Structure formats: structure tokens, C-alpha cells
Amino acid sequence: MRNSSSNEPTKAEVSNTKLNKLPVPGAFDTEFSAEEAAEVFEKQPSAQKNEKQN
16 A cells, blocks of 8 residues: 655646557548648648749
């Protein structure tokens, strides 16, 4: 049994800290489809159009 006056965190406290949580699948996915890339480029003004205006 654990001494309650200890300065060590409990197992529950450790498992609930942000850095000790298991990663969520897909949360850090850096891959994207060609369709997603095309959508981004369609939404952005063309660099050539901007150069002609300047």
C-alpha cells in the first residue's frame, strides 16, 4: 500500500498527463492525396497572376 504523504504522482495521474497518452491513429498523418493538394492550389491565387499585377 502506498504512503499518502509521498510526493510521487499516482498511476492515474501519470496516465492522464498529456505526454503519457497513447497517440491517436491518424492524428499526425502528414500524407495527403493529390485531390487534397489540388483543392488547396485551386483556392490560392496564382503566383503568375500576382507577378503580372506587381
